[in-house]
Structure formats: structure tokens, C-alpha cells
Amino acid sequence: MPQGSPKIVPVILAGGSGTRLWPASRDAFPKQFQPLTGDLSTYQETLRRVADPSLFDDPVVITSDAFRFFARRQAADIGVKATVVLEPARRDSAAAVAAAAAFAEKISPGSMVLALAADHVVLDDEVFRDAVRLGLKAAEAGKIVVFGLVPTEPKTAYGYIRPGAALGDNDDLCLVDAFVEKPNAETALDYLRQGFLWNSGNFLFKASQMLAEFGKYAPDIGAAASEAVDKASEDIGFVRLDPDSFSTARKTSIDYAVIEKTGEIAVVKGRFRWSDVGAWDAIWQVSEHDGEGNAVHGDGVVLASRDCLVHSQGILTTVIGAEGLLVVATPDAVMVAPREQAQAVKGLVDALKEGGRNEATLHRRDYRPWGYIEALVAGPRFAVKYMVVDPGGVLSLQLHQHRAEHWVVVNGTATIEIEGEAPRLLTINQSAYVPLGAKHRLSNRGKIPLELIEVQSGAYLGDDDIERIEDVYRRT
Structure with missing residues (x-):
């Protein structure tokens, strides 16, 4: 960390849901609070990743009213003291980031903010922190720093970044030439050949700079979020954003609102292993495998099978003679699908909701x-x-x-x-x-x-x- 730099305020965005990870993740208890790849939830792993007191201040968590007690309890369970800020309505990531910047600037003027999704997996915490340190100087100079990942395969589920000229003497910190949308398979392969990066959707910035960029490109969202922070109230230890102000913010992503428009943008080439674990095939990819490529979480047994994922919550789950299957079992629902059909789980959940099945949204x-x-x-x-x-x-x-x-x-x-x-x-x-x-x-x-x-x-x-x-x- 550069000498004289203020500590970074980590802001953990923990208000979303993950229908592609049904039946473990449901609206009433979504994926960020679930132990999907180990003993801790991805939310808890994210909190631990930013617990170095030499680099980070106490975290701020932004979530919804429905998840407020999850967020506080799971932070306390790992010894983290977090300020939990409650969004009164879902307005996507733009309003959440704007509120995060406004809140950080209010509690610590001039602060740096690291905005992280609560549902991502990072397997190399110290390498991640090195990337944050690398981006800090650019953020202090007024750049919004996005963390890009060196691709390992031509993924079509991620947006990509075209890096430009290096900033300083480290080629891992560059200006951004362009953001590009999720490509088809052929285009994704071409992006890999050209040195494009995956866009992780995590950002490091000076709070005042982010608010200034909202003022230029999405003033309505910035004003709504800032007013919601100014009129926020305390409620048994939680911070409640003002609902009337916050609800006037447009529902859009931070990428569309600011990141893809601003010229004050840089990228760190992250060397850490990362996944947004958006579906069960991603859980299989980041899990430890046996000699046949199988991954087992919970009470599961796999025989004569290859490249399968078994994720069991509370009931013995067995698989025999299968290849490339996803098998997810909870006390009230079982989902079985080929790995290549992992994205289809969202459609299954939609069908269950249309059929009035409580299992689509509620756990036992x-x-x-x-x-x-x-x-x-x-x-x-x-x-x-x-x-x-x-x-x-x-x-x-x-x-x-x-x-x-x-x-x-x-x-x-x-x-x-x-x-x-x-x-x-x-x-x-x-x-x-x-x-x-x-x-x-x-x-x-x-x-x-x-x-x-x-x-x-x-x-x-x-x-x-x-x-x-x-x-x-x-x-x-």
C-alpha cells in the first residue's frame, strides 16, 4: 500500500439472487449466503478476503431488508464487524454503487472504495490483494479501476475488456480501450487471441470520483442515491436508505450507467483464479476433483462416474455410472442435469414459479x-x-x-x-x-x-x- 494512502473501505454488494443455482439458492436464501464450495458462504469468504487491517477499513455491506439478519449474523460468525446498509428496493448495481460511494464519502471523506460482489469465488486471496495494491495508485489519481481476469477459455457468459496502454512500468495496470458485450463462441476465441480480459464487475475508486462520474453520465441515479444516504435512518443497528429517494433511481447496471461511458477508467490484469459461480457448472469448475474429475460437496458418494458434481444438503446422494452430471439435493428438492445444460436451470425455476410451487422460492x-x-x-x-x-x-x-x-x-x-x-x-x-x-x-x-x-x-x-x-x- 503506498505510504500515506488512506485505508480502503470495502463495500460488499449482497442483495441479489441466483436462480441458476436452484435448488440450493432460492429467493428466500440466495447463493451469496450459501456454503457452495466449502464451509463458508461466498459472502463470508469475500469478507475474509478484505479483512487485512493494514489495507482495509471495516466493511460496508449493502443488501436488502429481507437479508439483513443473514448479513449481520454471517459476518459476526467469522469475527467481522460490518456496517449493514439496507436498500429499500432492487435497483440493480448502478444505484447500489452510487449509494456505496455516497455512504463512504459521508462516513470517511476522501475515502477509497473497493466494490465487490458477494457471490464471486476467488481462490488466491493474497494475489487478489496484490491486484488491489497495484490499482490503488491509479484510483487515487482519479481513475475507476476495474479488475479484469486473464481468460482460461473462450467463455461466452462474460463481458470482455480490451486493455490499452500500460500505466507506469507494470504491464498489469493499463488504460481501457473498450468494453465489449458477451460474445458468441467464435468471437470469444478471437478475443483470447487478442489478449482481451474477462470483466469481473468489481471496482476500486475514490468515492468522490465515482460520484462525479455519476454526475456526468447518470445524474438522476447519483442524486437519488445521495439523497437516500443523506436521509438514511438507523434501525436496531442497520442503516436504512430513505425509500422515497432511492426508489426514484433508474434500474440499470453500473456498467451501462457509468463504466462503459467514462474516460477515467483503468484495468488491473488480475492473476488470481476467479469465478462468478453463476451456474452449477461453474461450481464444478472451482471445486476440488477426485481422480475421475468428480466433485462432491456434502453427503455424497460417486461410483464409476466421471466429471460429475454432487452437491447435497442434508441427505445422502449417490451417483453410479454417470458422466458430466450435475446432481443437487436439498431436503425438499433434487435437480439432475447434464453440465452443458447448467444455464437451463433458470428456465426450470421460472416454470416452477408459474406452477405455483413454493419450492421455487422458499426453503424448508x-x-x-x-x-x-x-x-x-x-x-x-x-x-x-x-x-x-x-x-x-x-x-x-x-x-x-x-x-x-x-x-x-x-x-x-x-x-x-x-x-x-x-x-x-x-x-x-x-x-x-x-x-x-x-x-x-x-x-x-x-x-x-x-x-x-x-x-x-x-x-x-x-x-x-x-x-x-x-x-x-x-x-x-
Whole structure:
């Protein structure tokens, strides 16, 4: 890092979804928060990549209201203190980057910003940080620095960059001659011969410079984002962008809004291994393989097979005598496809949505601010669920008009409040009955996770039968 340079503010863009990675990734729990290639999610891996205190300041995470507790919890799980900024509406990457620049400039005037997608995989963290250091001098001089990757094959799913003249004495830092759209296979091969780079879509810039470029090329987006930051509010530790201001921003990408128009642009030739893991074939490519080219994540067994991916969440998944298959299993859905059909998964999800299938968007495990609840079995008038309440977690004071509930503690100690009864503790193998219509609340004041089995019975069991009266997470 050049002497006297300010620390870089990492901004992690974590608000998207990944339908091509169904059934693991769904709208309610998207790919950036999923452990797709190891024990950590790509979001957590990204946070760890920018945790060097000699180079980076504490990160800022931009995500949606629906994912705010995921983002904060997963950061805390790896010991990262992050400021979580909430977008009130999806407006694509242009508005998110503009808000990131405005927020960074507000909290640290003159700051440098590294904007990263939360759902990318980088396999060489130190090489990545070297690329950031290389681009820093150009960013301080007013250039927006994009990270290009030296292609390993003629990919048609990526945009490309034509590098121009070198900046200084390092050929890995250049001006940008042109950005080009996703090519066909023949054109992509020609790009490789000409030395074009893949466009990773990650950027390093001075916050004030990015805001100035928005002023030139997308003033409406820049003004909407800046106003949303100026009028932002605090909400139990989250920063909420002003919804009225932010919603006026056009929905478009940062590439179209600014990057492909500005003349203040440079590129670092990244030497690190990278993937945007946009589909299951990309997961296979970045995974460790056995001697036959198979990759297994989770509880999977592969016999007499070649070049297959098995990704299993919670159930034993086996493959025999196959070649080039993608096999993805979750507790409520299984997807099998040839690797060359990986992009077709999006169409499958669209068809499931049209058919009204909940599996298209929802998981059996539903994460809540206090922990999670997982559906085990359901019938016409009953449902059985497994609940985990984090230490310090408190469910809302609530009631149900159409169902009664029975709680059985299987681990930890529960503090329960039921209308008409004195508050009491429940320990392992103890239970409590919650009558229909009774106000009730459950909390975990202990130091270990509280685990329960909940049995619901009644004429209607939907979540919209929850009438919240008080809630520490402000969901009333």
C-alpha cells in the first residue's frame, strides 16, 4: 500500500439472487449466503478476503431488508464487524454503487472504495490483494479501476475488456480501450487471441470520483442515491436508505450507467483464479476433483462416474455410472442435469414459479432474526417443525387466531410466557401447550442454542396467522 494512502473501505454488494443455482439458492436464501464450495458462504469468504487491517477499513455491506439478519449474523460468525446498509428496493448495481460511494464519502471523506460482489469465488486471496495494491495508485489519481481476469477459455457468459496502454512500468495496470458485450463462441476465441480480459464487475475508486462520474453520465441515479444516504435512518443497528429517494433511481447496471461511458477508467490484469459461480457448472469448475474429475460437496458418494458434481444438503446422494452430471439435493428438492445444460436451470425455476410451487422460492428452513425454523412434516390440520433459537434470541409476543401450538424442548433452556400463566423455564424433555388465541412468547436467555420441536394444529397454519404484539426486531 503506498505510504500515506488512506485505508480502503470495502463495500460488499449482497442483495441479489441466483436462480441458476436452484435448488440450493432460492429467493428466500440466495447463493451469496450459501456454503457452495466449502464451509463458508461466498459472502463470508469475500469478507475474509478484505479483512487485512493494514489495507482495509471495516466493511460496508449493502443488501436488502429481507437479508439483513443473514448479513449481520454471517459476518459476526467469522469475527467481522460490518456496517449493514439496507436498500429499500432492487435497483440493480448502478444505484447500489452510487449509494456505496455516497455512504463512504459521508462516513470517511476522501475515502477509497473497493466494490465487490458477494457471490464471486476467488481462490488466491493474497494475489487478489496484490491486484488491489497495484490499482490503488491509479484510483487515487482519479481513475475507476476495474479488475479484469486473464481468460482460461473462450467463455461466452462474460463481458470482455480490451486493455490499452500500460500505466507506469507494470504491464498489469493499463488504460481501457473498450468494453465489449458477451460474445458468441467464435468471437470469444478471437478475443483470447487478442489478449482481451474477462470483466469481473468489481471496482476500486475514490468515492468522490465515482460520484462525479455519476454526475456526468447518470445524474438522476447519483442524486437519488445521495439523497437516500443523506436521509438514511438507523434501525436496531442497520442503516436504512430513505425509500422515497432511492426508489426514484433508474434500474440499470453500473456498467451501462457509468463504466462503459467514462474516460477515467483503468484495468488491473488480475492473476488470481476467479469465478462468478453463476451456474452449477461453474461450481464444478472451482471445486476440488477426485481422480475421475468428480466433485462432491456434502453427503455424497460417486461410483464409476466421471466429471460429475454432487452437491447435497442434508441427505445422502449417490451417483453410479454417470458422466458430466450435475446432481443437487436439498431436503425438499433434487435437480439432475447434464453440465452443458447448467444455464437451463433458470428456465426450470421460472416454470416452477408459474406452477405455483413454493419450492421455487422458499426453503424448508426459514431463517428468522432469532434463529431458524425448519418444516419436518405437515398434514391437512397439523405441522411439525424444528426450531433453533440463538442465545439471546427472543420471539415476538404474538397470538394465533386459527391454531394451537405445543413446544417440546430437546436441548437448552427456554423461557416461556403464555397468557394466563406465570412465566417459567422449560428444560430438556419438558413441554408447554399454547392454546388458540393466547398471547405467548419464547426466548433463550442461556448461552447455548435452544432447540425445540413445535407441533401446530388447527384449521389454518400459514405464517400470516401470526399477529405480533411486541417485537424486539421491529417486525410488528
